[in-house]
Amino acid sequence: MRYACLIYYDPKQLFGGAPDSNAALEECGGYDEVLTRSGHFVAGEALELPDGAKTVRKRAGRQVVTDGPFSETKEILGGVVIIEAADVDEAARVIGEHPLARIGAIEVRPLVDFSEPRPEL
Incomplete structure (x- = not known):
């Protein structure tokens, strides 16, 4: 199943020059490759x-x-990252290693499978 991982952060914190923020930004550049290698x-x-x-x-x-x-x-x-995972728990575990999870928050939301019935509210 596919999941949208919506990345939220406070720009003043992320781009404010703090060492932990700078380290997270440096690591972001290669994180797509980490996710690619893991499939x-x-x-x-x-x-x-x-x-x-x-x-x-x-x-x-x-x-x-x-x-x-x-x-x-x-x-x-x-930002947004789309990943494949067996379930939402695996998706949360995988994206939880993203560098920006240390600075902000990442919402993990399943993508709609239009072949399934609409949700009942």
């Missing part, structure tokens, strides 16, 4: 900071575009 890596991308982003909503037939995502949290979504 888990599917894809991964880092995101630019959100000040250049746009948020799009369509309501009542009208599209509304606003600058950036705005939230009350210091942590931002900074």
